[in-house]
Amino acid sequence: MSRERNLAKIAESTFSKLDKVHSEIFTMTYGAIVTTLVEDLDNVDEVNAQLDKMGHNIGERLVDELLAKTGLNPQPDMRYVMEIVTRVGFRIYLGITPTLSNWNADSTTVTLSFRDSALSDWVELPHTLDDLSYFQLVCGVIRGALEMLGMKVKCTITADKLKGAQTTDILVELQEVMQAKFYN
């Protein structure tokens, strides 16, 4: 419990130091990006792939900012890292704290549930875009950030609020802990 409270405290003090934008601007910008991608690319799978790639690139940069500003230095331990991701990462960058549930026995898979999020306010998906995963960018961010910490993960959206579910759920599966290799 104290570890969680400690992380929450770190998140609050870091959050107060960061530059902020109105969530409306953020929502609109993200919506505009997705809309442009849908217009520019022919099929929805490609849009999902692009969002995932963009997220991956964002994630591998954000992780350094987060670690530098919070002073955290975690080992590749899935439970602790996922607590940092939810309690610190999502808190300081999106202002939300998703809940972690359904840990499996050896702590390699977990589900993140988002009740509400600035990304999906006022968003309605037309039926022609049933295959679009609007949250794919978030999956990419998690994947990119954890990759930099030496953990290769797979993120899948298992439930989507925009498609009628209660919460948006992302399933994170640890595939391997990567050992750094010396370049010579």
Add this chain to the structure above:
Amino acid sequence: MSSICMLVIFNRSGEPIFERSYQWSPTMRALLPQTTPCLNDEAVGLLSGLVFSLRPFVSKISPKNSADSVNCFTTEEKTYHLLETATGLKFIIVTGPNVTPMTNELQQIYQLFASTVALNPLNRPHQASEDAPSEGKADNKKPNGQIVSASFCTALDSFLTRLSS
């Protein structure tokens, strides 16, 4: 603390991605970047290997299960201050021998790095060299993902000068 002589940054796989040597100038009361490096390329390579294998060594000999880390080590002439981030970056400051460990200062340099390099769209993330070897420029000696940010250098120079004076 006017004896700072060099800052080196290694990426996850031990390649040097940033080197900058300094010398204290008493007349200008500032730490000036030097073109002749404090450690030559071979020494930097050896340092990289040493730092790379320190971590597994330390965690093997540590009685606790949690990962321990080395903050600094000293030779007769130099002290090497280390910071290894969870993302595998290694920041190393080389100073004269009688300097207390600069852990906080390294963390502040990491913050400078985060705001001027990691979030800078012109710099590719530091693992890029593994993924995209084909994009190597004409200069083959240097790995990809070299830090070329002028604002990082400026911020670093003034930060280290403030420490020294």
